[in-house]
Amino acid sequence: MRYLVAFILIYLVLGCSKEEPPQKDKSAIEDPQQQFEWKLVTSWPKNFPGLGTAPEKFASLVERMSSDRLKIKVFGAGQLVPAFEVFDAVSQGISEMGHGASYYWTGKAEETVFFTSVPFGLNAQEINGWLHYGGGLALWRELYEPFNLIPFAGGNTGVQMAGWFNREINSMEDLKGLKMRIPGLGGEVITRAGGTSVTMPGNELYTSMQTGVIDATEWVGPYNDLALGFHQVAKYYYYPGWHEPGAMLEFIVNTDAFERLPDDLQAIVEVATRAVNQDMLDEYTAKNNQALSELIQKHGVKVRKLPEPVLSELSKLSNEVIKEISSRNDLSSRIAESVADFKEHSMAYHFISEEAYYEARRVLSD
Amino acid sequence: MRYLVAFILIYLVLGCSKEEPPQKDKSAIEDPQQQFEWKLVTSWPKNFPGLGTAPEKFASLVERMSSDRLKIKVFGAGQLVPAFEVFDAVSQGISEMGHGASYYWTGKAEETVFFTSVPFGLNAQEINGWLHYGGGLALWRELYEPFNLIPFAGGNTGVQMAGWFNREINSMEDLKGLKMRIPGLGGEVITRAGGTSVTMPGNELYTSMQTGVIDATEWVGPYNDLALGFHQVAKYYYYPGWHEPGAMLEFIVNTDAFERLPDDLQAIVEVATRAVNQDMLDEYTAKNNQALSELIQKHGVKVRKLPEPVLSELSKLSNEVIKEISSRNDLSSRIAESVADFKEHSMAYHFISEEAYYEARRVLSD
Numbered sequence: 001m002r003y004l005v006a007f008i009l010i011y012l013v014l015g016c017s018k019e020e021p022p023q024k025d026k027s028a029i030e031d032p033q034q035q036f037e038w039k040l041v042t043s044w045p046k047n048f049p050g051l052g053t054a055p056e057k058f059a060s061l062v063e064r065m066s067s068d069r070l071k072i073k074v075f076g077a078g079q080l081v082p083a084f085e086v087f088d089a090v091s092q093g094i095s096e097m098g099h100g101a102s103y104y105w106t107g108k109a110e111e112t113v114f115f116t117s118v119p120f121g122l123n124a125q126e127i128n129g130w131l132h133y134g135g136g137l138a139l140w141r142e143l144y145e146p147f148n149l150i151p152f153a154g155g156n157t158g159v160q161m162a163g164w165f166n167r168e169i170n171s172m173e174d175l176k177g178l179k180m181r182i183p184g185l186g187g188e189v190i191t192r193a194g195g196t197s198v199t200m201p202g203n204e205l206y207t208s209m210q211t212g213v214i215d216a217t218e219w220v221g222p223y224n225d226l227a228l229g230f231h232q233v234a235k236y237y238y239y240p241g242w243h244e245p246g247a248m249l250e251f252i253v254n255t256d257a258f259e260r261l262p263d264d265l266q267a268i269v270e271v272a273t274r275a276v277n278q279d280m281l282d283e284y285t286a287k288n289n290q291a292l293s294e295l296i297q298k299h300g301v302k303v304r305k306l307p308e309p310v311l312s313e314l315s316k317l318s319n320e321v322i323k324e325i326s327s328r329n330d331l332s333s334r335i336a337e338s339v340a341d342f343k344e345h346s347m348a349y350h351f352i353s354e355e356a357y358y359e360a361r362r363v364l365s366d
Numbered sequence: 367m368r369y370l371v372a373f374i375l376i377y378l379v380l381g382c383s384k385e386e387p388p389q390k391d392k393s394a395i396e397d398p399q400q401q402f403e404w405k406l407v408t409s410w411p412k413n414f415p416g417l418g419t420a421p422e423k424f425a426s427l428v429e430r431m432s433s434d435r436l437k438i439k440v441f442g443a444g445q446l447v448p449a450f451e452v453f454d455a456v457s458q459g460i461s462e463m464g465h466g467a468s469y470y471w472t473g474k475a476e477e478t479v480f481f482t483s484v485p486f487g488l489n490a491q492e493i494n495g496w497l498h499y500g501g502g503l504a505l506w507r508e509l510y511e512p513f514n515l516i517p518f519a520g521g522n523t524g525v526q527m528a529g530w531f532n533r534e535i536n537s538m539e540d541l542k543g544l545k546m547r548i549p550g551l552g553g554e555v556i557t558r559a560g561g562t563s564v565t566m567p568g569n570e571l572y573t574s575m576q577t578g579v580i581d582a583t584e585w586v587g588p589y590n591d592l593a594l595g596f597h598q599v600a601k602y603y604y605y606p607g608w609h610e611p612g613a614m615l616e617f618i619v620n621t622d623a624f625e626r627l628p629d630d631l632q633a634i635v636e637v638a639t640r641a642v643n644q645d646m647l648d649e650y651t652a653k654n655n656q657a658l659s660e661l662i663q664k665h666g667v668k669v670r671k672l673p674e675p676v677l678s679e680l681s682k683l684s685n686e687v688i689k690e691i692s693s694r695n696d697l698s699s700r701i702a703e704s705v706a707d708f709k710e711h712s713m714a715y716h717f718i719s720e721e722a723y724y725e726a727r728r729v730l731s732d
Contacts, residue, residue, distance in 0.1 A: 129651030285495030
């Protein structure tokens with residue numbers, strides 16, 4: 001929350017006094033061999049597994065494809081700007097590019113959340129379909145255009161876990177008074193359910209769980225959770241993740257910087273983001289598989305399912321929260337309607353395809 | 367089947383008398399502005415929705431990224447070589463590149479089927495994870511290396527439908543005597559269940575269903591099925607697709623042609639295949655959603671679920687068939703073991719993530 005406040009202040013001070021965009025250097029387009037050097041600031045610790053290695057891969061692909069005509073230096077959170085100032089830094093041209101998550105910028109516009117993940121919303125396969133073939137990307141670009149930014153999908157973690165708990169969750173009563181690290185709309189839902197939602201960086205979570213400062217925390221999924229050692233300080237690992245069913249990351253590019261690139265380098269940037277977008281989900285799929293097995297078999301983790309009446313109440317509260325965001329202005333209404341329509345059709349189709357297949361395969365192997 | 371026989375003959379005549387690979391032109395690597403013109407032959411009608419538009423997109427991305435230094439001309443099936451001769455054409459260097467499906471080449475090596483889809487195997491998200499982070503791609507390259515080919519993932523249709531039937535399927539009895547268009551291992555399973563599996567191209571299926579030459583056909587999913595008009599000639603649309611839970615397409619590149627490219631163009635080819643691999647799944651996800659809705663609401667299609675005892679028998683027969691392929695040689699054993707291991711871990715993880723989420727979201731919205 002303190003980040004959010006700092007954020008709003010920075011925005012009020014800096015964001016509104018937008019500098020003149022630099023003059024476009026037309027010679028750039030005329031000299032096909034011109035070299036470019038870009039900075040890429042991120043919201044993650046340098047080389048953090050999955051989230052932080054994705055922008056490194058992006059930079060390396062772009063450099064290979066461009067024969068080093070576009071060199072990209074990647075910065076971890078805090079190295080050039082803090083984690084939650086990536087949006088402003090790229091918007092203002094301090095850095096040409098950024099990697100983070102759209103829902104970190106709800107201080108700018110609440111509807112950014114639709115471009116990461118909303119409770120009971122689209123999963124990874126669906127949000128990619130919506131973005132690239134359901135009108136999502138055009139809406140996202142419209143939302144970011146006033147900030148002089150062009151967004152691209154930047155990876156996906158898949159369905160996240162509901163989190164680590166030191167309290168059994170058998171009914172809504174058990175959420176009352178629960179202190180849980182859970183950001184975004186999920187946090188708002190937990191608050192409405194009578195809990196207290198806390199926002200804190202990943203590196204403080206282990207100690208906070210151990211000392212009882214918080215009773216529960218969500219993070220990502222088995223791969224990243226195992227690395228942080230939550231199984232040593234929490235009693236139960238709950239599923240299914242209802243609050244972030246397919247968290248999409250983002251690449252953002254400063255519009256002026258992008259327009260200064262010749263067409264081939266623009267294409268290289270765009271196609272590399274698309275490749276990395278898939279690559280991250282591939283990595284999470286494979287590594288979550290392995291990590292879950294290790295958590296259960298080696299560390300004896302107790303995996304529990306949230307009871308249906310609890311999920312049902314969380315779903316009602318989520319709908320309330322989403323409805324409030326969806327009616328702020330014309331653009332938020334159009335985004336919310338587009339997502340809702342895509343979700344309705346996806347649910348109908350995936351009921352007879354992906355879901356039915358998962359179920360059939362599992363039942364037969366029992 | 368006639369293709370398969372023709373195939374084996376062509377292979378015996380040509381495949382074994384492999385020509386000397388052309389001498390590498392070292393000057394290519396030294397002149398960074400050298401132009402290349404490639405042919406890309408495909409197993410699909412030119413611009414066939416989804417399957418056929420993917421290689422066109424690939425060519426256009428490569429041309430933009432390379433500033434036309436690598437130009438790629440895409441050929442529909444039959445324009446340069448027939449649909450089922452893509453593998454040989456690229457292997458022999460008649461064409462530098464191809465787009466098709468690995469399981470068309472079971473005449474070369476039965477285990478190619480693992481790189482498209484096997485009954486009750488991996489879905490799209492899983493096969494991408496296995497390929498890129500589970501050892502799959504290295505095994506695929508080992509399998510294709512003797513043919514002078516480098517394979518890349520080339521798109522995915524998602525879970526396919528079980529197909530269109532003019533006979534209700536209530537028990538295994540109903541499969542006896544069933545004439546069904548179903549290729550690959552699925553076809554072998556239907557044969558073992560007492561039916562007759564038929565292989566015929568897509569453009570003959572409508573008439574064959576209409577005139578009763580066949581009783582049933584699988585094709586892809588709502589998007590492609592609607593276009594072929596099966597709802598006009600079939601009574602029931604069955605799910606879940608058990609035989610191709612995540613059909614992966616392939617790009618293949620002639621190894622000599624690839625090695626003649628400088629490093630930047632090699633990277634451009636590789637990254638463009640990765641982007642198109644995801645793009646096709648995005649397109650199928652969005653368009654299947656829409657098409658299913660149209661089939662049900664506009665055309666009154668009756669969607670039916672295969673009964674669990676039938677799925678259970680099909681699963682047993684599938685395991686038999688896969689087991690036979692899995693013990694042909696050292697490489698087939700290693701591929702089968704790698705897939706089986708990845709499937710086991712995926713099932714455990716997706717049970718508490720993707721599947722649990724699909725179920726929770728659906729139940730709550732009922």
